[in-house]
Amino acid sequence: MADLALPELDPTSDRPVFKQIADHLREAIDRGALPPGAKVPSESQLMAHYGVARMTLRNALQILQSEGLTVAEHGRGVFVRSRPPVRRLASDRFARRHRERGKAAFIAETEDAGGKPSVDSIQIEETKAAADVAKRLGLAKGESVIVRSRRYLIDGHPVETAVSYIPSEIARGTRIAQPDSGPGGIYARLEEMGYRLNHFEEEIRCRMPLREEAKALRLAPGVPVFHLVRTAFADDGKAVEICDTVMSSDVYVLMYQLPAQ
Amino acid sequence: MADLALPELDPTSDRPVFKQIADHLREAIDRGALPPGAKVPSESQLMAHYGVARMTLRNALQILQSEGLTVAEHGRGVFVRSRPPVRRLASDRFARRHRERGKAAFIAETEDAGGKPSVDSIQIEETKAAADVAKRLGLAKGESVIVRSRRYLIDGHPVETAVSYIPSEIARGTRIAQPDSGPGGIYARLEEMGYRLNHFEEEIRCRMPLREEAKALRLAPGVPVFHLVRTAFADDGKAVEICDTVMSSDVYVLMYQLPAQ
């Protein structure tokens, strides 16, 4: 703790003690005195250093945690998070040339990056489309859709959940309604069936995860998620699929190319 | 509080009390019993209802706040956040046809959406490019860049901060190095100067804000930010500008179009 050089509290400051302590630790992290993976001094050590109550300290540590700077591990200590964004999604990831290699976008990308992709929790059901889904797909309210849910993992770590909706009229009885949708994924099947894909629209939000999302993606506290809704349009201008995905923000960097013209 | 129908605690559950309370309140919010803007029962009311200590309650409320579901207002109460995403950035926002209308992207978009755009804190300086900036701009380390910082507001509320970097060799002595960059913004100036823009690349991350960012954007606790870095490429393939922006996630939804081909 010596090299940390944590300053003393400033009793004249208006800033509350627990925030001052959080500032000191944050600064130490920024400065590199507490590099990623390093153990933050324990609560008792910090209590002794600052001469404050444990609650005050926990409030300070809570701030850092909610900022995503640290993770607490029960019984072990508090550690500085290391968050190397691993995956980048480029804007040509759904290009037909990739699909023709016979691999779904996620699989191809992950292997290219040297990771081991996997998919689990695949569930398929058929239900009436909810209002927003129906709207995006251009369906009448109450029309039926095939719902494909699954979770993507890289090297065993969950990174993304995805739920696709395809009009039942298109997908019923096809391989799209099977757990294994076959080489090239859903989009390859759609094209085989004559729905030549024209373009995609992606809508991106950023927010804190719901409880179930945090659980499914094993997110540390203070980690927000990308919420991405992609709509696939066929050549006739009709939407043929929408895919609702929630992605851990630690792992993803999204990349897009925009025309200037 | 009667219509809230908050359940009693389950003493047999393994789930800690403060999390159970958070669950109840979250459920009430989801259910609509606590609509956006509604006042959450005060700490003392909840203490009476559940028969727990104040700290326990504050822990529960802290969870909701860190999830971005509520905001506490000192002396008034805790309220359910209403967060209508207002702005959508379409992927053609930098199309030349908009630029030729003589308005910068932000101004045009905001006015179209019926808001009053403004820009403040405009600062211009010239410094040596940091490593990552130099790399993106294809400059040698230590080469000089013009740095334009500013903050964008809609109806007086800050929504985005942006910092642009342009090689000094290009921008020095031009209007780009002036606080008012003129009609159509930086990109219009670059094209006038013969750097015909070819395409843009955007790189999007999502994370919790730093303290200064939260302050500059007046973010409530539990609100993450989009961190977007755009690189503008001229027809010769060289990068002519990069723009590093931090956007409040409750105000923005980003939209992109991807080709299928």
Place this chain on the structure above:
DNA sequence: ACCTAGTACATGTATGTACGAGTGGAGGAG
């Protein structure tokens, strides 16, 4: 050599108290 119990230490949960500080309404002074 191996396994186990104990122990020290870490964070997690929960109670209680006290006072500070912002908000807004009630009620009295002018």
Place this chain on the structure above:
DNA sequence: CTCCTCCACTCGTACATACATGTACTAGGT
């Protein structure tokens, strides 16, 4: 009637204490 003071209620900060629970290491027994 208006203004202002005061008070009740809100959340914010900080203290002290207790016990629960997870982790890692050590000493001891088998």
